[in-house]
Amino acid sequence: MPLLEVNDLHVQLQTQRGPAEAVRGIGFTLERGETLGIVGESGCGKSITVQSLMGLLPASAKVSGSIRFDGTELVGLPEREMCKLRGDRIGMIFQEPMTALNPVHTIARQVGEPLRLHRGLSAAEARKEALALLERVGIPDAASRLDAYPHQFSGGQRQRIGIAMALACGPDLLIADEPTTALDVTIQKQILELIRGLVAERGMALILISHDLGVIAESVSKMLVMYGGSVVESGPTPAVFAERTHPYTQGLFAARPALGAPRGLKLETIRGSVPELVDLPPGCPFAGRCRYTADACAATRPPAVSLPHDHRVRCIRLDEIAAEEGMAL
Amino acid sequence: MSAVPAAVPSAAAFKVPGFWHRALRHRSFTIGAVLSLLLVLAAAVSLVWTPWSPYEMDMASKLQKPSWAHWLGTDTFGRDVASLLLVGARASILVGVIAVGIGLTVGTALGLLAAARRGWVEEAIMRLTDFTMAFPAILSAIMMTAVFGAGIVNAIVAIGIYNIPTFARITRASANAIWSREYVAAARACGKGSFAITMQHVLPNISAVLIVQITIRFAVAILAEAALSYLGLGTQPPQPSWGRMLSEAQTMMFQAPLLAVFPGMAIALAVLGLNLLGDGLRDLLDPRLARAR
Amino acid sequence: MSDRFDPDPKSAALLEVTDLVRHYTLPRERLFGPPPSVKALNGVSFSVRPGQSLGIVGESGSGKSTIARLVMALDRPTSGSVKLLGRDLHALPKDELRAARRDVQMVFQDPYGSLDPRQTVARIVAEPLEALAETSRAEQRERAGESLAAVGLRATDLHKYPHEFSGGQRQRIAIARALITRPKLIVADEPVSALDVSVQAQVLNLMQDLQQQFGISYLLISHDLAVVNHLCDEVCVLHRGVVVERGAPQQLFAHAQHPYTQALLAAVPRAEPLASA
Numbered sequence: 001m002p003l004l005e006v007n008d009l010h011v012q013l014q015t016q017r018g019p020a021e022a023v024r025g026i027g028f029t030l031e032r033g034e035t036l037g038i039v040g041e042s043g044c045g046k047s048i049t050v051q052s053l054m055g056l057l058p059a060s061a062k063v064s065g066s067i068r069f070d071g072t073e074l075v076g077l078p079e080r081e082m083c084k085l086r087g088d089r090i091g092m093i094f095q096e097p098m099t100a101l102n103p104v105h106t107i108a109r110q111v112g113e114p115l116r117l118h119r120g121l122s123a124a125e126a127r128k129e130a131l132a133l134l135e136r137v138g139i140p141d142a143a144s145r146l147d148a149y150p151h152q153f154s155g156g157q158r159q160r161i162g163i164a165m166a167l168a169c170g171p172d173l174l175i176a177d178e179p180t181t182a183l184d185v186t187i188q189k190q191i192l193e194l195i196r197g198l199v200a201e202r203g204m205a206l207i208l209i210s211h212d213l214g215v216i217a218e219s220v221s222k223m224l225v226m227y228g229g230s231v232v233e234s235g236p237t238p239a240v241f242a243e244r245t246h247p248y249t250q251g252l253f254a255a256r257p258a259l260g261a262p263r264g265l266k267l268e269t270i271r272g273s274v275p276e277l278v279d280l281p282p283g284c285p286f287a288g289r290c291r292y293t294a295d296a297c298a299a300t301r302p303p304a305v306s307l308p309h310d311h312r313v314r315c316i317r318l319d320e321i322a323a324e325e326g327m328a329l
Numbered sequence: 330m331s332a333v334p335a336a337v338p339s340a341a342a343f344k345v346p347g348f349w350h351r352a353l354r355h356r357s358f359t360i361g362a363v364l365s366l367l368l369v370l371a372a373a374v375s376l377v378w379t380p381w382s383p384y385e386m387d388m389a390s391k392l393q394k395p396s397w398a399h400w401l402g403t404d405t406f407g408r409d410v411a412s413l414l415l416v417g418a419r420a421s422i423l424v425g426v427i428a429v430g431i432g433l434t435v436g437t438a439l440g441l442l443a444a445a446r447r448g449w450v451e452e453a454i455m456r457l458t459d460f461t462m463a464f465p466a467i468l469s470a471i472m473m474t475a476v477f478g479a480g481i482v483n484a485i486v487a488i489g490i491y492n493i494p495t496f497a498r499i500t501r502a503s504a505n506a507i508w509s510r511e512y513v514a515a516a517r518a519c520g521k522g523s524f525a526i527t528m529q530h531v532l533p534n535i536s537a538v539l540i541v542q543i544t545i546r547f548a549v550a551i552l553a554e555a556a557l558s559y560l561g562l563g564t565q566p567p568q569p570s571w572g573r574m575l576s577e578a579q580t581m582m583f584q585a586p587l588l589a590v591f592p593g594m595a596i597a598l599a600v601l602g603l604n605l606l607g608d609g610l611r612d613l614l615d616p617r618l619a620r621a622r
Numbered sequence: 623m624s625d626r627f628d629p630d631p632k633s634a635a636l637l638e639v640t641d642l643v644r645h646y647t648l649p650r651e652r653l654f655g656p657p658p659s660v661k662a663l664n665g666v667s668f669s670v671r672p673g674q675s676l677g678i679v680g681e682s683g684s685g686k687s688t689i690a691r692l693v694m695a696l697d698r699p700t701s702g703s704v705k706l707l708g709r710d711l712h713a714l715p716k717d718e719l720r721a722a723r724r725d726v727q728m729v730f731q732d733p734y735g736s737l738d739p740r741q742t743v744a745r746i747v748a749e750p751l752e753a754l755a756e757t758s759r760a761e762q763r764e765r766a767g768e769s770l771a772a773v774g775l776r777a778t779d780l781h782k783y784p785h786e787f788s789g790g791q792r793q794r795i796a797i798a799r800a801l802i803t804r805p806k807l808i809v810a811d812e813p814v815s816a817l818d819v820s821v822q823a824q825v826l827n828l829m830q831d832l833q834q835q836f837g838i839s840y841l842l843i844s845h846d847l848a849v850v851n852h853l854c855d856e857v858c859v860l861h862r863g864v865v866v867e868r869g870a871p872q873q874l875f876a877h878a879q880h881p882y883t884q885a886l887l888a889a890v891p892r893a894e895p896l897a898s899a
Contacts, residue, residue, distance in 0.1 A: 041818035042789075155682070184681035185845060189889040211819060214891030255823035257848040259875050259890065266830065267823040267852070273788050274818075511735040512746075515799070518694045518728045519753040520720035533740040 001071060003172060003205050004030040004053075009065035009075075011045070011052050011229075013277070020277035022048045024229040024285075025065070025301070032172065035199060035206040037220035037237065039213060039252070043274050045229040046209045050175050053207075054092060055082040070172065088118040091166030093195075095178040097158035101150040107134070107161050108146040114168040133164040137194060156187035160194065167198060173205045174198075180215065192219055213253065217241060222310075225249050228285025229277070230301075235311030245313045247290045247321065284314065292317040292324075351613060358609025364602020365544075371418040381409035383416045383569050392585050401591050404574070405581060410588070414595050417569040420481065421599060424554040424563075425547040427485045432492020432546060437539065439493070440500025441531065444508055445523040455501070458494035466491045467556055474562040484563040488553045492546055499542055503535040510534075537614040544607035548600040555596050571596050627721035630708025636807055636839055637670040637693065637726075642702035644688050662688040664863035665702070670807065675833065675840040677850030677871070679886070680860035686843045689860075690811040693841060694728050695719060706807070724754060727800035731812035733792035737784040743770070744780040747799045754803065769798040772835075773828060790821035794828065801832065809841045814849060826852055847890060851875065859883045 011023040023045045030036055038046045051057050053067060055074065067074040069085070086092075094100040101110060111133055112126030121129065127146065134142040137160040139153075150158055159179060166174060176195060180188035196219055199206045208220050216223055216237065223240055225233040225248065233246040244250050254268035272289045281287050281298035288298065294317060302314040315321070352358050380400065387407035395402045401410040439458075443451040470487035477483050507513060508531065516526050557563030558572030566573070571592040578588035644663040651658060663685040670676045680686040691697040693704055695711045704711045706726055714722060727750060730736035737746050745752075747769055748762040757765070767777045773794040784792055793813065800808050813829070814822040830853060832838055844850050850857050851871040858868040859882065867880040878884045 041820060186681065186885055186889040189891070192891070212891060213819075218891050251820060255820045257823070257826060257852040259848045259851055259887075259892075261851065262872070263852075263855070264830075265852075267827055269823045269827060270820045273790060273821065511730045511732050512738040514696065515728065515730060515736050515796075516738075516749060516753075517696055518723070519750040520723040521749070521753045525753075529741075530738055534738070 002029040003032045003034075003070055005066070005068040006049075006053075007066040007068075009049070009052065009067060010063070011048055011057065012062040013048070013058070014060040015276075015278060017276070017278045019062075021280075022061075022229050022277055023052070026224075026226070026229075026231045027065075028224060028231070028234065030173070030205050030207070032205055033199075033203045034222065035208065035220040037216040037223040038207065038209045038226060039211065039216050039223060040226035041211055041252075041274065043228075043277065044226040046226050047177055048229075049226075050092075050177055050207060050209060053175065054086060054090060055079070084118070087114040087166075087171075088169045089171050090173045090175065091169070091171035093159070093162050093166050093174070093176040093179045096182055097155050097162055098182070100162050101158055103150055106147045106149060107153075110150075111161065111164045111168060114165065118169050129168065130164070133168060134161065136198075137161070137164045137167075138190075139164075155183055156191060159183060159187075159191055163191075163194065163198070167202070170202065171204060173207070175207045175209075177209045178211070179208075181211070188215075195219070213241075213256065225252070228274070228280050230285055230314065232284075232286065232315070233311075233313045235307070236309055239307075239309045239311045243307070243311065245307065245311075245318065245321070246286075246315055247292055247317075248286050284316075290317075292320055348613065352609070355609050355613060357605045358613060361544075361602050361605030361607070361609050364598055365606050368418055368599045368602060369422065371415050372422045375412075375415035375419055379409075379412035379415050381412045383408055383412040384567050385409075392581070392588075394585075394587070402585070402587055404585075404588055405577065410574075410591055413569045413574060414571070414591060417571045417574065417592070417595070418599075420558075420564045420568060420570045421551045421554055421596075424481065424485050424488065425550040428489035428492055428550040428553075429543055429546045431486075431489030432496045433539070433543065436493040436496025437500045439497040441504055441527050443497070443501045444504030444531070445527050451501070454497065458497050461491070461494045467553065470553060470557060471560065471562060474557060479562045479565060481564045481568070484554060484557045487557075488550050492550070495546065496539070496542065499538060500535065503538045504531050507531045507534050537610075541607050541611045541614070544603050544610065548603035548607075551596065551599050551603070627707075627709070627714075627718050627724070629706075634671065635669040635705075636672045636674075636707065637841065638703075638705040638708075639669065639689075639693065640667050640703050640705070642666045642689070642692060642704065643700045644685070644692060644697070645700045661863055663692075663699075666858075666860070666863070666865055667702075668858050668865065668868070670839050670841055672806065673837050673839060674856070675842060675854045677840075677842045677844065677854035677857040678860055679844060679847055679850050679857055681845055681886075683862070684860040685863040686845075686860050687811060690728070690809050690841075690843055693809055694726065695723075720753065723750070724803045725805050726807045726809065727803060727805040729793075729796050729800050729808060729810040729813045732816055733789045733796060734784075734816075736796050737792055739784055742781050742783060743795055746784070747780075747795060747802055749799060750803045765802055766798070769802045770795075772801060772832065773798045788821075789817055790824060793817060793821075793825050797825075797828065797832070801836075801838075804836070805838065807839045807841060809843070811843045812845070813842070815844065815846065822849075829853060847875065847886065859886065 007027045008025050009023055009027065010021060010025055012019050013022045026049065028036065038049065040046045048057070052063050053074065055077065057063065063075050065075060108127050108130045111130040115121045115126045115129050131142055131146060139145065139157060139160055153161065179195065180191050183191060192215065206220065210216055220237055222236050223234065224231045225240070225246065227248045233240060233249045240249065244253055251270040255270065257267055270289055283298045283300045284302050287293050296316060302316045304312045304314050305318055306312055385408065389407065390403055391405055391407040393399055393403045399409050399411065401414070403409055404413070439454050443454040469491065470484065473487040474483045513526055513530055516530055554563055555572035558570040559576045561576070563572060564570035574592035575589055578592070581588050642663050643665055646660045646662060648658045648660060666689065668676060678686050678689060692699050698712055706722055711719060711722060744763055744766050747766040751757050751762045751765060766780060770777065770779060775791065775794055775798065787795065814825050817825060826849065829840065833840065833853070840853060842850055842853055854871060856868065857871050857874055858865045859880065861882045867874065867878065867883045874883065875887060878887055
């Protein structure tokens, strides 16, 4: 049985202009120890997806579909049961190390909190465990800094503390929502190495969200590309990177300025801008911005086309794209 | 005293479509607005018409219960209670408007100056406000009216003076938050001076905070005026005042309890209305809800 | 008192920064002894020639934002000089400094914070002109329209408010504001960091077009090497307040000498191998 099985997940949010679907029927599976990356830009629904996994959506959100975590159905699970899972079986690392830690609690207390909550450890025992965790995540001189406060640490160190907190109870699934976006690039490298190391060491499953394709390439074995609440392309990372079948995926890759590229080279852009959730068409969300848009695109949701190596794309214009790009499918 | 808002509410909220749509659905705002409007209406109506003259004493019909002739009854001197309430609203509003006006103009100016200049100017202004606030408000008002004489003008000045440090502090705190915004840095990068930036960028962006504060201080002013009049230091007879109505009703508590209930309710409803209006506005002008994206 | 800014005809450089130092003193921690200080910049020198663009690459704490503020004369240096067209900005009298701002404008990082939410786009874009106090309202509006057109927005956007636009469009408005005085130099402090990748590409292309169309020089400050690579003729790598290495981007990125530059390059997650120079 897979650790996580998401099927036809729909999330409806209340926006200023009325209800809008932020996640439109996505599905994926994750085995124990597997790593999954979700890549997309703002508004694509990647954060909403993991928030629905954790049950952290606003009260006005409507969730339908199925999320099975180790056999337990998470959609509609009462809050009390969800609390038992959070921090214990599922750990989460947030984007902003500055605000993810409580400024008035010591780090020993914060890292020990999940242990006291889920494992019933005493304060002294939790403190010992916290020390071990902080040393593992690479906080220098951890023993003497147990009673320090978050503001006394740098951004990168705070993120390490956040990671220690997420790992405290040895979760089966670790969710990292843009964990390095707010950090400098040299620190980013260290944090990603740390996460990869811990995931391999403890056999955890990992869901890593990022807008940075480079981060995805280095960290996960399979990936989803999201746009407008749908998964437009999914598959093993090497396959998606090599083939880049969906026009949005192609646009995303082409838009990155490359190091060492000659001056004067124009970047390829995706025409237009991301529409608001309420304005998305019922069919393919990329219709209208896509070079290959046909009339049928906006009308109905494209079915998933299976390519070799478990690589899937949602597009009805694949033949035309292949013809134009000279690709083999 | 209200706490400083962490995020400065955006006055651009009024321009977001659907503001009035949300406002009319917000319970605190609508109830508060209705009550506040009633207060203003009462005072406005009293300028052109009252059921009876509030000054006319009719000893023959004193201490009457509410009836069709006298809707809320009469007091110890036979004056019509309903008329007294309507005209009394005038005193409350007058005090509110002028006292808050004094605080708003002088206090806001000081706060803006403190935020624009920083350094010793800011320190001096803040210490001055600390000093003024160290005196308990009502006691200072009593002391001032006792020294300079009772009467509505002195009451207004006494209450108004206390509004100055309140507005100064809240203006300074919000203005400081705006000064650190990037669009102010952009204006400085264009070469704009402090005065132009204060007028064009800072003031418009703190207006929401000030609006909320105005409603709150208005309520406090009404209460203060009632307290002073109750003590005989505020509005003088024969001018009707809700506070003095309460004090006169004290001796008649057991014979005619309603005489205390009506002015008491009027004060309570006015203050409640303004506070609810302030709460509602604070929620509605919150920048998190105001942003379209 | 002249309020015009006259360039020094002998100077060839557009911007010349010499030995710039900026130390900030922090509040006292002890009653006796010197208060602690943050040494943000420790002697930085570089120059920008007309028509050329310079990139400054550094991480947080490197001092790059401090450079932006000092070049824009929003802050005074502890020592060193910033010369625009040969004239030392910090030695100028107030009126001449204001006039000098015609030639150097700034684009900020945060598209959501750098536009006043209570002003219309027309007012925001025209602000630099308004500060110079030389043009009428009507002319300001007209120039604002031209500026907006240059960045790909429409005249109908003039009466709208910032919240009606997306992040990328707001950054275009910020660029339009920087363009309106027809400056020779634009200081761009992380202009695309807050934008999504596809939007980033649009704005970078726009900046490139403006470079070619109007001959504008950029002083581009970024932590992102690829962005700097895209727009600049020369790059300075900043680390802890000093320039550790400089050179043309292609050369620098292919053959970095300084260990910090090498560490920076190694840390960039790569989805594909470096394009060969």
